[in-house]
Amino acid sequence: MNYTGLYSPFSLNRPLSEEDIKYQLRQDFSGMGKSDSLALADDAVIKMNSTYLELVDKYYNDRGMPEIFTFILSSMFISAAFLCIYFSIVELVKPVGSVFGFFAYLFMSIPSGAFGFFCYRLLRKSWFTWTHYPVRFNRKTQMVHVFKLDGSILSVPWQEVFFTRGRAGRGPMPECSIDGYILAEDKQTVLDTFSLGFSTERRELVKNWAFIYSYMNVDCLEELKDIIALCPPIAEKKESYLFGLQYMMRVDSRLEWFFTLTLLPLTLLGSVARYIAMRTSKIPSWSAEVEADCQFDPNDPINVSAANNPKHLWRYVLANQSLEEYNALYQRQEQAMNRLREKVQAQKNS
Template identity: 50%
Template sequence: MNSVWLETVCKYYAGKGIPSSLVGLVCAFVIYFAIASIFLTVSDVFNGDYSNWKGRFFLILLLLISIYFLSKFILKEWFRKTHYPIRFNRKNQMIYVYQVNGQVLSAPWAEVFFTRATPGGAIPEWGIDGHILAQDGETVVNTFSLAVSIAGSSKLLSEYWEFIRCYMEEDCVEDLAELVALCPPVENRRESFTFGLQYLIKMRSRLEWIFLPVMLPLDLLAGVARWVAMQTSAIPQWPQAVQDACVTEPDDPVNVSAANNPRHLWRYVLANEAREEYEARYARQTAANNRIRVKLAERYGKKSA
C-alpha cells in the first residue's frame, strides 16, 4: 500500500492449502488401494487364479478414475498462481483484477457495483463481490470477489469495505496505513513454509489455544500442501500497462509492505505479544481510527461517522 495504489491478495489466499491437503489425503489412500489391488491381481494371474480378475479389474478402473478426478481438484491449487492480486489505483480511480485465466480485468472504480456475496453451505461465508455491468446498467458481464470471506456474521464486512472505500475516496491514506498490522510476503516472491503455516494458525485471542492440540496437526498438513502449491505455482506479474499506471514517487510517505510486519511474528499469530508491543499497536490504530472518524464526520456529518 502506498499513496498511488493498494494491492490485496485474493479471496482464497487465506485458506490456500486446506482443500488440497484434505483431498490429497483421500487421494493417497485411494492410490494405496489401487496399487494393492493391481499387485494382488497380477499375483493371482501369475499363480493361475483367474477367478477374481473381473471384479478387481472394475475396482482398479474405479480407483483410477477416482484418482483422476481427485488430482484435478488438487490441481486447482497446485501449478497455478501463488495468488490472484487485486490492485486499487487511487490516482486514476481504476481497479485491476488478476483473473484465474491469466487475463487482467480493468474497470473504473465508480462503475463497479459492489454487493455482499450470497452466503451458502452449512456454515455461511459472507464476502463482497464487484460486478461489472453492461451499458444497460443491469446485465452483469463480469464479477470478481474482494479478499474477504467471513463465516457466520457479516458484521466485519462493513469494516473491510470501508477500508477499501476510504482508500479510494477519502483523504486519509496515511491514517489507513496505521491500521494495517500484517501483509503477506508475496509481492514478486513466494511465501515461505513458515509464513504459510503462521498464516493458517493465526489466532485472534488466547482462548483459541484450547483448540491448538487438535488444529495443529491439521494446520501442519495444510501447511505442507500450501507450500507445495506455492512452490509449483507461478508468481503473478502485472502487464506493463498496469505497472506504468501505478508508478510511485521515491519519497512516498506511505509505504506499507511485509517489511512492516510485527517483529515477533510467531507471538503475534499466537495472540501472545508482549504487553508493550500490543498496547503500542492498539494505541496507534485507535488514534488513526479516531482521526478517520473525525474526517468523515466533517465531510458527511456526525451521523455518518
C-alpha cells in the same frame, strides 16, 4: 472456507439476484455502515501507497487446508486403482487364475481411478498454479485491476464494478465474501466475477469494505497506514514455510489458544500442503500497462508492506506481544480510527 470460483465456478451470464441487490456495497457513504465499525484491514493488504492498494484473494487465507484432504484422497484412490489393475493382471497370468477375478479387479479399478483423478484435478486448482490472485485499487486513476484465476488481467473503472456481499453455501453459518461483478450494458446481467481477500460473516464485511472505500475516496492515507498491522510478504517473492505457518495460526486473543493447540496437528499438515502449493506455483506478474498505471513515487511517505510487519511476528500472530508492544500498536490503531471517523464524518457533512 469460501472457495466458490476456484473449486466451483462463479455463476455467470445471469441476472442480478435479489440478494445481490439487497447486500450491494455502494461506492459512496451508504456502503460504509456505522461510523464505529470503520476500516478493518484483516491482514489482507499486500502493499499500500499513495497510488494503489493491493490485496490478497479470498483463497489465500485458508490455502493448504483443503489440499490436505484432496491429496490424501487422490493418493489413496489412485493407488487403489493401480493395485486393482495389478491384481487383475496377476489373475490373468497365474496358472490357476480366475477370469471372474480378473474382471472383478478391473471393474473395481474404474471408480477408484475416476474418483482419484477427480480429487487430483481439485488438487491441481491449488498446486502448480499461482501463489495468489491479487487485486489492485488505483486511487489516482480510479481503476481496479484483477489478476484472474487463469492468469489473465481484468482492468475496470472503480465506479463500474457492482460490489456485493456474496454468500457461499446454504448452511446455518455460510461464509460470505466481497464479490465484484462486471455487468453488461443493461446493468443487470453478470458477465464476470472476482472476489476480494475477505471471507467472513456479512455484517463484518462492511468493515472491510469501509477500508477499501476510505482508501479510494477519503483523504485518510495516514490513518489507514496506521491501522494495518500485518502484510503478507508475497509481492515479489514466494511465501516462506515459516510465514505460511504463522499466517495459518494467527489468533485475535489468548482465549483462542486452546483451539489452536487442539487443531495444531491438522494445521501442521496444512502448512506442508500450503508450502507445496507455494513452491509449485508461479508468482503473479502484472502487465506493463497495469504497472504503468500504478507507478508511484519511491519517496512516497505512504509505503506499507511486509517491511513494516511487527518485529516479533510469532508473538503478534499468537496475541502474545509484550505489554509495551501491544499498547503501542493498540494506541496507534485506536488513534488512527478516531481520526478516520472524524474525516469521514467531515466529508459526509461537506
